[in-house]
Amino acid sequence: MDATPSIRVILADDHQVVRHGIKQFLSAAGIAVIAEAENGEQAIHLIEQHRPDVAVLDIQMPVYSGIEVARRVRAKGLPIGLLILTAYDDDPFIMAALEAGVNGFVLKTADMEEIIDAVRAVHEGKSALDPEILPKLMRAVAASHEVKKTVEPLTEREMEVLQATARGLTNKAIGLMLGISDRTVQGHLRRIFEKLNAASRTEAVVTASQLGLLNLPTSHETPPD
Template sequence: MILTAAGIDVVAEAEDGARALEAVRALRPDVVLMDIQMPVLDGLTAARRVLAAGDPPRVIMLTTFDLDRYVYAALAAGASGFLLKDVSPEHLAAAVRLVRTGDALLAPTITRRLVERFATREDASALHRDLSPLTGRELEVLRLLARGRTNAELAADLHLSEATVKTHVARILSKLDLRDRAQAIIVAYETGLITPGSP
C-alpha cells in the first residue's frame, strides 16, 4: 500500500461507501480518502455523513476527472480537498500529511477550474456567507487566496510576513466559520467577491 510504504498508518480500507462510513465511525481516523464513485453508498453521500458528525476527520475526495461536478459539492460540504486518481505516490502521501495538519489540499490549476466552472451555477449548494465581518485587508487576502495563492505568494503580493498572512487567513476562517481554505475559496466565489475569469 502506497501510504503504508510512506510511513502513514492505514487503519482501514473499505470497498463501498457504507463500509467506509462504518469504519470511520468505529476507528475515528485523522484523514479519510474517499472515492466519489463507490458502490452501495456513493462517496459524496458518505463524506457528507462523515463531515456532519461531531469532530469529523479531514476528508480528501478522489476522482477520475478534474471537473467532476461532485467535487464542488464535496468541498462545499466540508471536504478538505480532492485529488485525481492518477496522483503520484509521493503527492498522495504529502497530501494526507498536509490535510492532517489542518490545511486544505488546493492544487491551484485544478481547484480554480473546478470552482470557476461550478461556483456560479444556480443549482450549486451555496453557503451564502456575509463578508461584512472582514476587514479591508482580510477581503484582499481572501481575494488572492481564492485565486489559489499560497501563504508565501500572499506574503510577497501584499508585502507582509508569512506569519502575518497566516494570522489573516486564520481570522478569515474564524469570522466566516469555515473549516479551511477550500471552503474560503467557495465563499469568495459564491458571495461574488471574485467571479470566474476576473483578474
C-alpha cells in the same frame, strides 16, 4: 522518517487492487492505513469505529458514494480530514464534494508524491486540490453562485482571517498570528461563510477571489478547507 506513522488513514475504494496500490505507497511514506472499506456504508462504520486522522474516499462506491460519506461524517461532527481521490473531475462532482465538506480533491492520475502530500496537507488542516481541478473549481463556483458586485462587507478582522486561510494556515496558526483564540477564529470563519454563501474554507477563498477580495495562489499551494 519516524518509526511510528504520524497519520492514521482509512482508505475507501471498491477496487481492491487500487486500495492495495495506494496502501503500499502511503505505508512507504510513513502513513498508516489502519482499515479499508469497499463501500460507503462500511467506510462510515470504520470511520466511527477508528476515528482516523484522514479518510481517503473514492466517489463512485456501492451503497454510499464518497460524497455521501463526507456528508454523513460532517453531520456527525467528526473532526476527521476528508480527501476525495477519484477518476472523476466533472464540475458537479467537485462542487458536491466541497459542499459536503471535504478538505481535498485529488485525481487518481496524480503522482504518488502528490497524493502523499495531499494526505499530509489534509491532516494539517489545509486543503489539497489537484492542480488540474482549480480552473474547474473556479468555473463551478462561478456557475453555482451568481457572483455579485456587492456582498455584505467583511470586517477588517474577517479579511485578516480570510487572507491567512488563503495562505494555508490552520485555525491554531491563525489564532497565534492574530492573538486570538481558536474558537474566535472559528467564529470569524462562520461569519465569512455566511457572508460569502460558502460551504467550506476552499469555497470561501475561491468565491472571495471571484469577488476580487483575494488573489488565489499561483503555485501548487492551495487554500485550506
